[in-house]
Amino acid sequence: xxVEMDATRTENRERILVVDDSETNLLLLTNILQLExxxxxxxxxxxxxxxxxxxxxxxxxxxxxxxxxxxxLEVCRILKSDARTSDIPIIFLTALGEVPDRVTGLxxxxxxxxxxxxxxxxxxxxxxxxxxxxxxxxxxxRERENLASQAVTDPLTGVYNRRLLETRLTxxxxxxxxxxxxxxxxxxxxxxxxxxxxxxxxPTGDSILRQFATLTQSCLRGSDILARYGGEEFVIxxxxxxxxxxxxxxxxxxxxIENHCFQGVKGxxxxxxxxxxxxxxxxxETPEQVLARADRALYxxxxxxxxRVVCA
Ligand SMILES: [Mg+2]
Numbered sequence: 001x002x003v004e005m006d007a008t009r010t011e012n013r014e015r016i017l018v019v020d021d022s023e024t025n026l027l028l029l030t031n032i033l034q035l036e037x038x039x040x041x042x043x044x045x046x047x048x049x050x051x052x053x054x055x056x057x058x059x060x061x062x063x064x065x066x067x068x069x070x071x072x073l074e075v076c077r078i079l080k081s082d083a084r085t086s087d088i089p090i091i092f093l094t095a096l097g098e099v100p101d102r103v104t105g106l107x108x109x110x111x112x113x114x115x116x117x118x119x120x121x122x123x124x125x126x127x128x129x130x131x132x133x134x135x136x137x138x139x140x141x142r143e144r145e146n147l148a149s150q151a152v153t154d155p156l157t158g159v160y161n162r163r164l165l166e167t168r169l170t171x172x173x174x175x176x177x178x179x180x181x182x183x184x185x186x187x188x189x190x191x192x193x194x195x196x197x198x199x200x201x202x203p204t205g206d207s208i209l210r211q212f213a214t215l216t217q218s219c220l221r222g223s224d225i226l227a228r229y230g231g232e233e234f235v236i237x238x239x240x241x242x243x244x245x246x247x248x249x250x251x252x253x254x255x256x257i258e259n260h261c262f263q264g265v266k267g268x269x270x271x272x273x274x275x276x277x278x279x280x281x282x283x284x285e286t287p288e289q290v291l292a293r294a295d296r297a298l299y300x301x302x303x304x305x306x307x308r309v310v311c312a
Contacts, residue, residue, distance in 0.1 A: 014131055015039040017058040019049040019075065020093065021067040025116075029062060032120050033127075046070025050078055053085050060130055064093045065105065073108050080109030087137065089130040093118070154228040156206055157213035165227035165235055169287040172239055176281055184246035186236040187294040188216070188253065188276040191306040193232040196270070204264045208272065211262055219253045235291070243280045243311055250276040250309040258307060273307035280312075 016038045018029045023044070030040045041056060043049040046069055053061060061079070065072035072092060079085040092105040092113035105113050111133070112126050152164035160168075169185070176183045190196075190212055197205040209232060216234065217226050225237040238246040254274060262270040277297025281290045293312040301310040 013039045014059040016060045018062045019043045020064040046075045061090045077108045159213045160227035173287045182242040183281040184238045185294040187298045189233040191273045275301035276309045278311045
């Protein structure tokens with residue numbers, strides 16, 4: 001059973017899971033930590049600690065080593081090998097003189113240890129240090145994830161960018177050659193988009209492109225890849241289906257755009273259409289070649305009247 005000591009959790013209070021088989025120790029530690037403003041949860045055994053950590057994802061675990069059912073070392077090993085909990089810092093509580101345990105503790109992934117009997121000041125300082133390190137790690141990870149997502153995302157529309165498209169097209173074409181999977185490229189753009197920019201200004205043009213990307217995305221399956229290729233031109237990679245399936249998708253996009261009432265920034269309602277070229281990767285064809293054929297099919301769709309799908 002996980003005892004929640006304080007139900008009035010606010011967003012920025014850090015949550016500490018205290019694990020000890022001794023009730024006296026739990027009370028003592030809880031008192032000290034609550035006075036510091038932490039939210040404290042407790043567990044009296046290894047299995048209880050594992051469950052508490054997985055369900056509540058604390059910011060830190062204070063972990064007794066000597067417990068009857070399952071030792072703190074085993075708890076640590078399990079938490080550190082589970083991706084959901086591996087980032088949670090663990091501070092061991094160990095009785096003075098248990099030197100081999102301390103070494104093992106750090107070897108199984110513990111971040112620090114405190115010898116019992118401990119001084120409250122030392123406890124507070126070590127907890128603060130571990131939480132600071134975790135904050136720095138979390139921030140670095142968020143920044144890394146941000147950078148990674150910026151590197152593959154088109155900032156205006158939020159769909160993938162051309163660089164990601166080219167990488168994925170190369171990978172999918174290789175897979176197609178190796179396993180015989182079918183791969184189809186759709187190239188599409190908004191008809192007469194230049195007129196929108198000229199007539200209503202670029203903020204309206206940008207807003208239209210965002211709406212277009214969202215609408216198009218809504219017509220796709222999770223495995224399809226939509227990327228902004230440049231200007232008002234987008235490319236979709238459809239995997240696992242050939243020309244027929246991809247053409248059906250293209251027609252769905254065509255109708256969705258045709259039937260949609262686009263909102264201009266000044267509240268104008270604008271009706272727009274799209275033209276789409278479709279090309280399936282042929283045996284022996286390079287990524288550039290299939291893209292070029294999709295582009296020519298798009299050109300053909302424009303030339304023959306727009307608001308249509310043309311297959312290469
Ligand atoms: Mg104990």
